[in-house]
Each structure stands twice: as C-alpha cells, then as structure tokens.
C-alpha cells in the first residue's frame with residue numbers, strides 16, 4: 001500500500017509499505033478520507049517531539065472497517081467509522097476525573113501510531129478501549145466525518161469558554177479552525193459572531209463561506225477598537241484566538257467584556273510563548289482565560305452528531321479533495337492560506 005511518512009523535518013516521503021495486520025483488540029480500516037490541518041504542515045517542516053520517525057502522518061481519519069483482530073466485539077467489516085486523534089489512557093488521575101483532554105499519558109494517531117495518510121491503518125486497541133471509534137451515521141460521507149476531529153477540538157474550546165445563548169463572540173483567525181468556531185458558536189446560540197483576520201484575502205474566502213455577522217481585517221483596522229465599536233463599548237463575551245499569535249492573545253484580553261471569557265485556542269511557537277497580560281483587566285473585569293488541548297473521545301462523538309444533524313455544516317468547508325500522491329501539494333495548499341479544508345482521499 002501507499003503511505004505518507006515523516007522521516008525528518010523537510011523530509012516527508014510517499015512510499016510503499018506492507019499492509020498492517022491488526023493484533024488482538026485492534027481494528028484495521030481502509031482509509032477513505034484523512035483531512036489535513038496546520039499541524040501537518042508544522043510536523044512536515046519542524047517535526048514533533050512525540051514523533052519517532054519514520055511515521056505515517058495524518059490524524060483526521062475516516063474509513064471503512066476491513067478486518068477485526070481477536071477479541072474485538074461490536075465491529076465488523078463494512079462498518080463506516082471515524083477515529084479519534086488524541087488517545088487518553090483512561091486510568092490516570094485526570095482521566096478518572098473526566099479531564100480526558102489533559103491526560104498525562106496521552107498518545108496520538110499519526111504521532112505514536114501510524115496515521116491516516118495511507119490506504120490502510122490499524123486502529124490500536126487503546127482507541128477502542130476509550131470509545132474512540134465512532135460509527136458514521138448513514139447519509140454522512142467520509143470527508144465530512146473526517147472533520148469531526150477538528151470540530152471536537154473546537155467543541156472542547158467552546159465548552160471551556162462557555163459559549164452560549166446570547167453571547168457576543170469574536171473569533172480571531174479565519175482558517176479552518178476559525179471557520180468551525182464561527183459555525184459552532186452559531187449552533188450554540190451566540191447572538192453575534194465577528195470574524196477577525198489579518199489577511200484580507202483569507203478573510204474574504206472564509207467570510208463568503210461562514211457568513212459572520214461582522215468582519216474585521218486586522219491588517220488595516222485596530223481589532224480592539226473595532227470590536228468595542230461593534231459592541232457599543234461593551235466588548236465581547238467570548239474571544240477565541242484561532243491563530244498562533246501572541247499579539248492576537250493580548251488583543252483578545254483587551255476586547256473582552258466584563259465577565260468575558262478568552263479562549264487561547266491556538267498555541268504559540270515553542271520558542272516564543274510569552275505574552276504581556278494586563279492582570280488588572282482580568283481582576284476588575286472578572287475575566288476568565290482558558291486554554292484548549294485537543295479533544296476527548298466524547299467530544300469526537302458529539303462533533304460527529306453535530307455534523308450529521310446539520311447543526312454544524314462542514315461540507316462546504318471542504319474546498320479541496322486530493323489523492324494520497326498529492327499529499328505534499330496539499331500541505332503547500334494548507335500553508336498558502338488559499339484553501340479552507342483540504343482532504344486526502346487515499
């Protein structure tokens with residue numbers, strides 16, 4: 001079979017590999033869609049401390065069961081499935097308390113285990129043990145199902161930031177994650193959603209698809225001023241930074257309303273993770289600043305339901321479908337910012 005393997009930073013190869021065999025408790029799937037995201041671009045350029053090469057990349061996975069290992073109950077060839085990316089251990093203190101996104105033993109598909117940029121993959125028993133394999137509802141195609149993984153991460157972020165009915169929500173960053181945040185905020189009852197983005201072309205592309213109530217091009221307008229004006233000086237109830245930008249995070253705190261919640265959704269570069277925070281704004285305005293680290297198996301199941309029910313449409317966000325051979329072009333496309341969701345069809 002063909003696979004896309006990470007060998008070293010800047011060295012990702014499409015090569016032939018033997019088909020994997022499922023061990024006891026494992027399930028083998030024929031990958032139908034594995035979608036790409038900014039993380040894949042980062043891994044291909046810089047590697048990742050959890051990846052020991054060579055490793056098949058890809059973590060937004062949907063496919064069809066073709067073989068089940070010994071002692072696997074409830075799954076059979078022909079089942080259509082979506083696979084979690086982050087695998088919690090299920091037994092550490094955090095997992096037992098229900099904080100599965102911050103499991104200290106977390107492993108991931110495409111990092112510790114071979115991922116979805118391949119014709120076949122083995123879903124490890126560990127994934128099944130934490131309910132990480134989800135049945136794709138009838139009528140939902142594999143490409144849309146593969147978007148359940150990033151949507152699950154977005155759902156975790158909005159739950160932590162308590163996005164709800166009547167909220168004035170600002171999303172900073174209009175990539176695929178920003179677009180999913182706009183859609184989910186609407187589904188959760190936000191009164192108004194404003195999309196902020198530095199690059200005018202990217203903003204126009206995203207806004208044409210997800211139709212926010214307002215847009216702010218941060219390249220030519222001060223986003224803090226703009227959000228204050230849009231909200232009659234109040235600020236936003238929730239601000240989500242879906243961009244790897246320290247200044248966006250600083251602006252997010254400044255544009256939050258009293259009792260506002262700020263989600264630092266996107267991480268910052270490892271070598272530059274420090275921002276300046278006006279602690280008095282947090283203190284007097286009773287702000288809540290939250291992080292977001294991936295998603296739990298339950299978030300994936302819920303995300304798949306949100307997509308299937310139409311509450312969070314994603315079909316139109318999938319702007320490009322490419323074969324496995326073109327995975328490196330897909331990474332370039334993602335990096336260029338001229339696409340929203342790019343999916344690989346192995």
Ligand SMILES: [Zn+2]
Pocket residue numbers: 036037038039059060150
């Ligand atoms: Zn991703």
Ligand SMILES: [Zn+2]
Pocket residue numbers: 088089090091092093094095096103104105106
């Ligand atoms: Zn754990």
